[in-house]
Amino acid sequence: MLYKKRLMTPGPTDVPPSVLAEAAKPIMHHRTPQFRKILTEVVASLKRVFQTEGDLLIYPAAGTGGMEAAVVNLCSPGDHVLVASCGNFGNRWTEIAKAYGVQSEHYEVEWGQPVDPAEIQKRLAADPSIKVVFTTLSETSTGIESDIRAIGEIVAKTPAVLVVDAISGLGAIPLKTDAWKADVVIAGAQKGLMIPPGLALISISAKAWETAKNAKCPKYYFSWEKAQKAMKAEALADTPYTPSISLIIQLAESLRLIEAEGLEAVWERHARLAKATQAAMQALGLKLFAPKQASNAVTAVWVPEGVDVSKLFKTIRDVYGITLATGQGKVKGKIFRIGHLGYADDWDVVATVAAVERALLEQKYAMTVGSGVAAAEKVLFGI
Ligand SMILES: Cc1ncc(COP(=O)(O)O)c(C=O)c1O
Known part of the structure; x- marks a missing residue:
């Protein structure tokens, strides 16, 4: 049968036919005005989907690459950070922090339960040196949605920045990046954004850029500064290294579909x-x-x-x-x-x-x- x-x-996830068809188009060179115009429009549309007026960077990477980029651009070895986890992907924050010698206070709830914003508040008050709070919008391993709005209110009152893994949530679940005070939001291509895997998308607030200035973790490919320079150097957006040309062209189509639906x-x-x-x-x-x-x-x-x-x-x-x-x-x-x-x-x-x-x-x-x-x-x- x-x-x-x-x-x-x-x-x-499944990819709409019109998005699949975009991948069959001949490769455009990425330094041409034609491609850079598409990239510029994709960034503008992504900002509307992220609900942010902050900066937005795109890396050819799995979602985890976007998570690692957040750690290395915000932290120095020895820094204190808080991880609020309700599952396997939340725990990944602590694993990445450990890999760079960042001291992670690991707050993990029983799987199947959401993290408690009040507990985050308590832990931030107990350790004012906490520089970053890492959490997850939609914890894919357990099917839980976090209350990012409440967490954002709490973290915004402290010097810490809030980093949200929205890899499986963005484009599916309400997330109002600026209004909810999420300083850094990471999305993946292969979920709510309806394109094949291979892009990590990252929004960055002014507060996060301030924190990033002093971050000493080693980085090269994932340097936000380099990516931002290329994005903003001229009127049309650019990337420091070869972008995933076809995926960005596919993303342009999937964003058109998202914005047409509303x-x-x-x-x-x-x-x-x-x-x-x-x-x-x-x-x-x-x-x-x-x-x-x-x-x-x-x-x-x-x-x-x-x-x-x-x-x-x-x-x-x-x-x-x-x-x-x-x-x-x-x-x-x-x-x-x-x-x-x-x-x-x-x-x-x-x-x-x-x-x-x-x-x-x-x-x-x-x-x-x-x-x-x-x-x-x-x-x-x-x-
Ligand atoms: C919430 C969440 N975070 C992180 C990841 C990791 O994304 P990737 O496999 O693209 O690195 C996933 C993937 O399933 C996810 O659902």
């Missing part, structure tokens, strides 16, 4: 898909891993007793064509995750829920066939 392939993972409408679509997925899983008798502050980008679900998750995952992918994500780190084998992120619509969710039902049925899991689909449709269509 032929089934359409669907990437219902929290990244990489950012608020994009956020609402993600909220609606998340709500439908959550309702469907609960109707099937499955337990949500993150019942509080669930992310609109990804739904994490406990694997029920008696169900072989790797078999479930393989049936859904290899028989029904839909790729989901399994658990990471300490919840490996205990949860599975459904991404409803980027180029995803109502029918993707309905098809995914139906495939989960079929795969559970195969394992003789007790449920009413169709109850998940009905619950999803009730949220999506009101009946």
